[in-house]
Amino acid sequence: MAEPDSEPEALAPPDADDLGSPGAPKVRLQPPGVAFTVEGWSIAGIETWLRIPEFSLAIDVGRVAAPALASRHLALTHGHLDHAGGLPAWLGLRRMGAMPPARVYLPAEMMTEIKTILAAWERLQGVGFEVELFPARPFDRFSLGSGRSLVALPAHHGVPALGWAVIERRAKLCAELLGKTGPEIRALREAGHVVSKHEEVTLLAISGDTRASAVDEAPALRDAQVVLHEVTLLDDRHPPALAHAGNHTHLHDLRGSAVAAEAGCFVPYHISQRYGVTEARALLQAELGPRFGDRLLPLLPARDPPSRRRSAALAADKSSCC
Numbered sequence: 001m002a003e004p005d006s007e008p009e010a011l012a013p014p015d016a017d018d019l020g021s022p023g024a025p026k027v028r029l030q031p032p033g034v035a036f037t038v039e040g041w042s043i044a045g046i047e048t049w050l051r052i053p054e055f056s057l058a059i060d061v062g063r064v065a066a067p068a069l070a071s072r073h074l075a076l077t078h079g080h081l082d083h084a085g086g087l088p089a090w091l092g093l094r095r096m097g098a099m100p101p102a103r104v105y106l107p108a109e110m111m112t113e114i115k116t117i118l119a120a121w122e123r124l125q126g127v128g129f130e131v132e133l134f135p136a137r138p139f140d141r142f143s144l145g146s147g148r149s150l151v152a153l154p155a156h157h158g159v160p161a162l163g164w165a166v167i168e169r170r171a172k173l174c175a176e177l178l179g180k181t182g183p184e185i186r187a188l189r190e191a192g193h194v195v196s197k198h199e200e201v202t203l204l205a206i207s208g209d210t211r212a213s214a215v216d217e218a219p220a221l222r223d224a225q226v227v228l229h230e231v232t233l234l235d236d237r238h239p240p241a242l243a244h245a246g247n248h249t250h251l252h253d254l255r256g257s258a259v260a261a262e263a264g265c266f267v268p269y270h271i272s273q274r275y276g277v278t279e280a281r282a283l284l285q286a287e288l289g290p291r292f293g294d295r296l297l298p299l300l301p302a303r304d305p306p307s308r309r310r311s312a313a314l315a316a317d318k319s320s321c322c
Contacts, residue, residue: 026065029297031226031265036203039067042269042299044232044248045322048083050269052204055144055166059206061086069093073144076106077208078161079113087114088121091129101130105142105150108135109160136162138217148203153218155210158247165205165220169198201225209270211244212253223262228299229254230270232321234283238274246321251287266292269299272322277304 028039040050040059047062051071058071060083068074068090076084087104094102106114111133122128134142136152144150144166153163205224207214212229215221221229232248233240243250248270260266266288271280277300284298 026067027299027301029267029299031267031297032294033264034203034225036226038204038226038228038267038299040269040299041065042271043082044230044270044272045082045320046273048270049086050206050228052166055148057144057150057166059164060084061090064089064093069097069099072100072103073150074102074104075150075162075164076104076110077155077163077206078107078157078159079110080159080209083209088118088129091118091131092121092125095127095130099130101132103132103134103142105134105136105152105164107160107162108137111135138162141167151220153205153207153214153220155208155214156247157209157211161208161210163206163208163210163214163218163221165218165224166203167220168201168203170201204228207249207259209248211247212249212257212259215257215259222258222260224260225264226267227260227263227265228267228269229259231268231284232270232272234271234275234280234287238272238321243321248321251283254288260292263295265295265297267297267299271298271300277301 026039026041028037030037036052036054038050038052040048042048042050048060049062049065049068050059051057051068053070056070056072058068058074060077061068061074062082062084063086074090076087078084091102114133118129118131136142138152138154140152142150147169149167149169151165151167153165155161155163202220202224204226205218205220206228207221207230209230221227230249231251231254232246233243234251240250240252268284268288275283280300281298284296288296
């Protein structure tokens with residue numbers, strides 16, 4: 001696959017702390033020890049969009065946020081509206097900005113419906129979208145350029161779904177040459193000796209909406225430098241059975257799970273609107289803090305945004321996990 005063209009930022013993002021501004025609330029995380037950032041917004045049932053700007057990669061587009069427009073690549077985890085409902089508008093705004101054709105990767109089972117939806121919107125607006133669609137099944141691989149690949153991961157949800165990983169191919173100096181000078185290594189290479197070998201490093205893995213059992217089939221969810229895993233419900237008031245009924249993960253599911261066992265950082269996301277930010281942080285810290293320490297980086301804002309609804313009626317509702 002051809003290397004992607006370089007592309008400038010589409011629109012200037014709002015200040016990261018200005019969570020009340022319309023259109024693009026977000027959280028920005030800088031995991032320690034890695035050369036990329038994770039930014040986005042995720043409230044179960046309301047909206048999920050994520051972006052790794054250094055890879056020109058967005059993951060899901062529940063609604064259109066200005067920073068996500070700059071990403072050439074978009075990986076959809078599944079077709080629920082809070083994850084994929086913003087796709088036509090995302091494509092339309094990219095086209096309006098005369099940006100290069102987007103590359104959208106999605107579960108293969110979604111292709112027919114997505115093509116139908118996009119064709120209908122093309123007719124409604126009178127112009128076509130600039131997009132390449134790539135159907136994916138678990139462990140399919142696509143080039144992101146710069147030696148990186150996007151790899152589909154198994155997910156267990158109520159509809160066709162995938163997780164995603166970003167893997168980078170790196171050259172590593174052969175162990176027996178450690179300590180030699182640059183000129184010495186160059187001379188050996190010119191003489192035909194093998195001086196390096198290639199290895200693959202999993203930079204990032206994201207579960208998508210899934211039961212926690214997906215980690216059994218996806219080693220990337222154990223050992224990526226940064227693992228993002230949905231954790232929709234967090235406490236006994238909303239028990240694991242409620243999360244499982246929607247094919248989601250409950251915080252208690254992670255007690256015996258290998259999720260992020262060898263990861264550099266663990267990022268819980270997709271937390272239910274039932275929980276305020278302070279409460280969610282406390283529950284996550286109590287359960288996962290002893291295991292991950294400062295490697296625990298929940299995708300949560302500094303304070304509750306207006307879109308997080310926490311009414312008594314919602315808290316009492318046992319019919320939905322979101």
